[in-house]
Amino acid sequence: MLQVEQVLQKRYQLQTKLGQNAGRQTWLAQDVAQSSAQQIILKLLAFNPQMHWDEVKLFERxxxxxxxxxxxxxxQYRDYFCMAQETDEDLPWFGLVQEYIPGxxxxxxxxxxxxxSEKQVIKIATSVLEILIYLHELSPPVFHRDIKPSNLILGKDGQIYLVDFGAVQDRARAEGVTFTVVGTSGYTPPEQLWGRAVPASDLYALGATLIHLLTGIAPGELPQHQMRIQFADKVNLTPHFNRWLEKLTExxxxxxxxxxxxxxxxxxxxYGSSDFKEKASQPASSSVSYVRLARLVFLQLLIISFGAAIYLPNFLHSGSKAKEFEAKAFVKSMNRAQQAYFLEKSTFSNSLENLGLSRETQTDNFNYSTRATKSAVFNYGISRRKRLKSYVGGVFVLPATEFGGSEDETTTITILCKADSAGKIRPQExxxxxxxxxxxxxxxxASGY
Incomplete structure (x- = not known):
């Protein structure tokens, strides 16, 4: 067990734990080996036999x-090490030491x-784009793959810093046969969810991040129309900047x-550029199949959701939260799949089989079902255990005019809810x-939706 003031590698004294999840810890520490002790960021990964090896590979990468x-x-990178003797545990820890950025x-x-403000966000966008120009023009290019507000630091010096390269991929690896699906829901572009990363993938994540800063609403919580984030009615922007953001998040x-x-x-x-004269609601290419995009995205949402559940350490699987994660992830995927189905069929499905979701309707812990009406569909993950809470998702059909679309179009909006109390109870819609x-x-x- 790591503790405050503990010294690792005879030089890194732990000060404050900044974060912890699934075998990872991030600490603010001091490098006491320096003549004047310097603060550093120390990221630690605890290895265990149940860990999926991709986690170690990503950390090393x-x-x-x-x-x-x-x-x-x-x-700046400072150090990388593996330790086993300085903790009370038999299994090793991997450590990554980086420069600390106050802010x-x-x-x-x-x-x-x-x-x-728009002016502040344009300044942030400019700073991040300059960083991305550096990364993308390296040989081979480097893709960050996880740009979001928590990975951008506003330093005390007023500069923007890009941190957390845990999802990073270079072009050489991107063109290989295997891939690891990474990213954060809401900020991750469709192509990245099925393992393809290109320079424009980081641009999408930047655009989604800027939309979050401007609206105060996470992109995953904003409505979508033909998979485009609908934000124009949430914030008053100049037309030029609005269209620039729309192009960034195509x-x-x-x-x-x-x-x-x-x-x-x-x-x-x-301001005055022809780049912004195209109508933003028009597809960039007539050959783009949004149904295909949607299907691939929702398939990969399942891979991410259930892959995460499969590879969590066994001790976590025994907890109620891990079991409830199964239902939360699948009901969320049911919502997305119903959106894709509606996009193609202009109606919802009463059958999970029609949605192409490879999941039994009954598991050890939950029963899954869906109920469709003309204007909405409700997706259920109902607990089969007294100590587990149920989930219900809803997808609603709305006139596209509510989000700036044309009068002859419709769009969908989703919500995911969790029961207040545990038990075998069908939650209210x-x-x-x-x-x-x-x-x-x-x-x-439900949190994180």
Missing amino acids: EALVLKHLDHPQIP NSLQQLLDKGKHF PAPEGRYNSARQALAALQSA PSYVQGKLTCGPGTIP
């Missing part, structure tokens, strides 16, 4: 890539109620800017009334 990066707005993440600022990568350099040039010359999504009585919005 982060260290290897950081070691060869040299940019003033990327924290706050943009997510921390959002959590404190910070409101970002669902098909060929519809976005080709490179960070091109995106930056368009931003800098945005959510509703959409007067422009507001609401969980039913006895349920609350």
Whole structure:
């Protein structure tokens, strides 16, 4: 068990634990081997036999890539090590030491109620694009693959820093046969969810991040129309910047800017630029199949959700939270699959089989079902255990005009709710009334949705 003031490798004294999850810990520490002790960030990964080997490979890859990066707005690599003797545990820990950047993440600022102006967001976008130009123009190019507010630090010096390269991939690896699906829901572009990373993938994540800063709403919680994030009605932007963001977050990568350099040039010359004269609601290419995109995305959501459950350590599987994660992940995937089905068929499905979800309707812990109406569908994960809580998801059909679309189009919006109390109880269905999504009585919005 690691403790405050413990010294690792005879030089790194632990000060404050900044985060912990699934065998990982992040600490603010001091390098006491220096003549004047310097603060550093120490990321630790605890190895165990149940761990999926990809986790170790990603951790090692982060260290290897950081070691060869040299940019003033990327924290510098300091050290990488493996230790076994300095803890009370038999299994080894891997450690990555990085430069400490004093400041706050943009997510921390959002959590404190910070409101970002268009001018501030353009400045942030410019800084991040300059970092991406450096990364993408390396040989081979480096893709971050997890840009989001929590991975962007506003330093006390006023500079923006890009951190957490745990999902990083270089082009050489990207073109290999195998891949690891990484990213964060809401910020991750469709192509990355099925293992393809291109320069435009980081641009999409940047665009989704900027939308979060401007609206104060996580992109995964905003409605979508034909897989495009609908944000224009949530914030008052200049038309040029609004269309620049729409182009950045096109669902098909060929519809976005080709490179960070091109995106930056368009931003800098945005006012009056022809890049923004296209109608944003029109597909960038008539050959793009949004149904195909949707199916691939939802398939990979299942891979991510259940892959995470499979590879968590066994001790975690025994807990109620891990068992409830099964239902949360699958009901969420049912919501997304129903959206894709509606996009293709203009109706919802009453059968899970029609959605192409390879999952039994009954597991050891939950029963799954779906109930469709003309204007909505409700997806259930009902507990079969007294100590587990049930989930219910809802997908509602709305006129596209509510989100800036044309009068002859419709769109869908989703919600995921969790029962207040445990037990074998069918939760009340959510509703959409007067422009507001609401969980039913006895349920609350599920976290992280």
